[in-house]
Amino acid sequence: MSARKKKGEEAAGSIRRAPRKLEGLDRKTLTLIESTAERVRTKIDARSLPELRFPARALSNVKYDSKVGYFELGRGQKARALTVNTVKSFAQTLRLMAISKEMVENNDFATKREAYYVSKNWGDCKFNEQVESDTVMDDIEALASLDGLSREQLRYYPEEHGGSVAGSLVVVDTDAETGKPIEIDCTGFGSGSYSIPHSVEHLGFKTEAKFILAIETGGMFQRLNNHKYWKSANCILVETAGVPTRATRRFIRRLADEKKIPVYAFVDCDPYGIANIYRTLKVGSGNAAHINRFFCVPQAQYLGVTPQDIHDFKLQDATHKLLEVDVKRAKDALKNDPFFAAHKPWVKAIEQMLSMGVRAEQQALAKWGLNFVIEEYLPRKLKNVKGFLP
């Protein structure tokens, strides 16, 4: 069986892709790949051993400046010189970059998993486990990040898509076949919603919304969407479904940057909601410093639920005791996390939670009626945006 189409044979299931001018970030991506290949080629032509240099991806090569707002890569580098021992990974690196070039030119993409499987056709050069291809790809990603290019621009997309969106927003996508713009009106989906694609780099936005509300749980998103909260509050609802995926974080970031609108996070009042979901959304994570610059949302603010809300909205009997794992996570955040250390109000809030010994979910507001959150809680909180935790 041949895997290749015969010349002139019309593929059964494929569409004709729109011809593309390579410009902007696509052009930049190609330049990066071509110049890297060029350097390798020049060395080889000169009969010397080529070398690839990547930023070191380790905590020791990270710097944190609270004004920048996220962990940044330092200047540390590691070199991969061509030797008998490195010849395989050297070749694999170049191969993955070659595929990237092809995908940019054809307006295609691959998941990390697909990239691993593609290598099965590379003979001796194939990856044996996906962890090997992921490592090589992380290196390439770190390299590209120095040029302001993300893995998505190299056309390697994450496996998982983004969260759901509803509200006062028109997303502008491009039809792959005609190249024409497609306008997606996020007020038009009834009880359903718009599911953010795996990569959002190519999207444009039209909106007059006053803010973006990033919501932790599907249940709360559903309530606010079905009651058209986005209409009365003139906002955009984004469901993060726990810790937001790369695509969700990037979507919120690009939208907030481009339209200059604030981002409010509405999550459970527990160490996971605060130290994992909110913190990852806002400043990124420690072990992925090379991508934080794309995927964090430094403008995010914490609307709630706060430990003080438990008092202010009389939720005491709708709370749960903090488990040992919660206490550990909260103490860890206070002790080891530069983000919380940099913000006194957060230290106070986490200490308050620890001294109360309880956590509260956002749906606990249902104690006062299913739509209390819409009629009382959110309007009251939004009257004092300056009081939001940083």
Next chain:
Amino acid sequence: MSARKKKGEEAAGSIRRAPRKLEGLDRKTLTLIESTAERVRTKIDARSLPELRFPARALSNVKYDSKVGYFELGRGQKARALTVNTVKSFAQTLRLMAISKEMVENNDFATKREAYYVSKNWGDCKFNEQVESDTVMDDIEALASLDGLSREQLRYYPEEHGGSVAGSLVVVDTDAETGKPIEIDCTGFGSGSYSIPHSVEHLGFKTEAKFILAIETGGMFQRLNNHKYWKSANCILVETAGVPTRATRRFIRRLADEKKIPVYAFVDCDPYGIANIYRTLKVGSGNAAHINRFFCVPQAQYLGVTPQDIHDFKLQDATHKLLEVDVKRAKDALKNDPFFAAHKPWVKAIEQMLSMGVRAEQQALAKWGLNFVIEEYLPRKLKNVKGFLP
């Protein structure tokens, strides 16, 4: 702080809901609730102790007929009579049904979690843990299922929404504010998609599609969607993201029933893809017999990836060895699962997988090129629908 709105005060964030005629299933739901309450009331008026009767939700009360195609509830019942010991759960049951009535009348809904929190305002009658409210709700759900009503019709919605949809389909929803129909064209989402709402009972459909393709992984859905496979193949793509949620299963079922179109499952060739994802989609699960009638998709057929495909498409070097847990799951399916036992081709296929000792993911097809799945695999499989596993 008062949780109730003052009379005449316009709620800050809520919309005016469209007035509704209660008809069809809503009418039926109210009738069920009212007649149950009526019986309790009559008993009390006659100074005797009221009783509620629910179907027994146990495997011992399940029957399986391969013509029906899913596990059905038997006639076994359990009674909850009002006694000193049962007074609390008796009251809780009636309270949850009362809320259900209110939600039907107001066109509102609650997640199981919200229902638990609402009880925090019931004084002595409140639930202490969500597992208590879930058990009572399961009883009510089983009761309603005998009348052909699902939990969603009682207005208790699942926390998680459905998967993503793209392709030749217009979903007809209803605007909660105006009561007017909303048409959602699933060809219009570009690289994004339509996210199925938490409950789909109220949706209508318009389509000329030839089949529904239920896809396990986000990566594969993304490829088929971005290349508009739904256009060239005239089909509807649904991403299940692993085992499909209630909403996804119900969406596919209602769509396939109403439009009389076949459903093809495209999942990984491994015991989890076959015995968990596909089997749950097609016949439901053993411990939830009272809901299978709504949530299974008996018309589903298994397109692939099959163990035979590993040979036919030369994927041997893109497979993974079966782990112990895989082997156990496969042997379990052969030995204990009435669905596989009833279908010889399945027994043969699972035995073939066990003797090969390997599994293959759907993205393994990328070995032959990223779009081999679109250009070769799917067209070749679809030429022989009769060869699909049952």
